[in-house]
Amino acid sequence: MLAYFGPQGTFTEQAARGFASPQQELVPFDTVPAALAATRRGETQSACVPVENSVEGAVPATMDALTEGEPLVAVAEAVLPVRFSVLVRPGGGPVRTVASHPHALAQVRHWLAEHLPEADVVATTSTAAAARSVLGGEFDAAVSAPVAVRHYPLEVLATDVADVRDAKTRFLLVRPPGELPEPTGHDRTSVVCTAADKVGALSELLAELALRGINLTRIESRPTKGRLGEYRFYIDLDGHVAEPRVGDALAALHRHCPQTRFLGSYPKAEPGGVVAGNEEFVAAAEWVETVRRGHGA
Numbered sequence: 609m610l611a612y613f614g615p616q617g618t619f620t621e622q623a624a625r626g627f628a629s630p631q632q633e634l635v636p637f638d639t640v641p642a643a644l645a646a647t648r649r650g651e652t653q654s655a656c657v658p659v660e661n662s663v664e665g666a667v668p669a670t671m672d673a674l675t676e677g678e679p680l681v682a683v684a685e686a687v688l689p690v691r692f693s694v695l696v697r698p699g700g701g702p703v704r705t706v707a708s709h710p711h712a713l714a715q716v717r718h719w720l721a722e723h724l725p726e727a728d729v730v731a732t733t734s735t736a737a738a739a740r741s742v743l744g745g746e747f748d749a750a751v752s753a754p755v756a757v758r759h760y761p762l763e764v765l766a767t768d769v770a771d772v773r774d775a776k777t778r779f780l781l782v783r784p785p786g787e788l789p790e791p792t793g794h795d796r797t798s799v800v801c802t803a804a805d806k807v808g809a810l811s812e813l814l815a816e817l818a819l820r821g822i823n824l825t826r827i828e829s830r831p832t833k834g835r836l837g838e839y840r841f842y843i844d845l846d847g848h849v850a851e852p853r854v855g856d857a858l859a860a861l862h863r864h865c866p867q868t869r870f871l872g873s874y875p876k877a878e879p880g881g882v883v884a885g886n887e888e889f890v891a892a893a894e895w896v897e898t899v900r901r902g903h904g905a
């Protein structure tokens with residue numbers, strides 16, 4: 609079974625369908641923490657959750673839920689284009705309220721200001737929860753994934769709604785720690801480090817990556833929820849932990865931040881990134897091994 613951030617008709621469900629094997633059952637949960645908790649309890653093998661959006665940035669609920677509680681690791685990612693449909697009740701009256709997930713609302717602000725300027729905007733747990741609430745009469749319009757109309761008998765007021773063309777959202781498939789995916793040569797590694805409160809703490813971490821020629825693909829900070837000014841850094845980088853230089857870099861991050869949590873090494877959904885130069889690191893690590901065995905110098 610595969611848990612996903614639902615209910616039925618979310619963008620996350622679309623991503624989850626791409627990950628699922630044909631016989632695998634998909635189980636919706638109303639929040640990201642609930643989907644991850646089901647996987648931690650072993651009720652589902654894996655969970656699919658949104659992690660970041662090219663327009664609105666990180667999904668804080670996912671970042672927090674991956675850091676707190678039992679470890680989970682990502683084994684795959686998916687990147688989906690995001691365009692919205694605006695759904696209303698068939699024959700419904702004027703639109704006084706419009707509801708959706710905060711990430712969706714942030715991506716259609718200009719459209720709403722132009723087309724529904726009088727409507728009050730309300731945040732819901734997901735885009736599909738908004739569609740469900742419109743069906744139930746709580747709100748008048750929902751900003752939803754195009755597939756939502758297949759699940760909820762609503763009318764489409766507008767399609768292809770997006771302030772920014774080509775917006776994309778990245779999703780992760782996570783599991784309890786186990787066998788890692790094989791390196792493919794086009795992988796991403798995710799970690800979260802709780803940095804010490806001292807001068808140069810972040811630049812020390814970044815230097816460990818830079819001096820090994822490792823490309824940083826994302827860095828986000830979130831408060832630890834402890835002392836004001838104490839932060840966790842979410843770091844995505846090009847490469848797989850099985851590669852010597854990435855393994856070395858993670859060991860160095862762990863030296864600086866003993867609370868470093870490994871969030872997975874998995875194939876990148878889209879080609880690109882900086883992966884050059886790995887051969888030298890493999891050759892150098894092999895040379896050190898021969899020296900250690902007394903065969904080289």
Ligand SMILES: O=C(O)C(=O)Cc1ccccc1
Nearest residue numbers: 618619620709711712734735
């Ligand atoms: O609410 C959804 O449908 C989600 O899966 C989260 C989300 C919200 C907005 C854009 C992409 C994903």
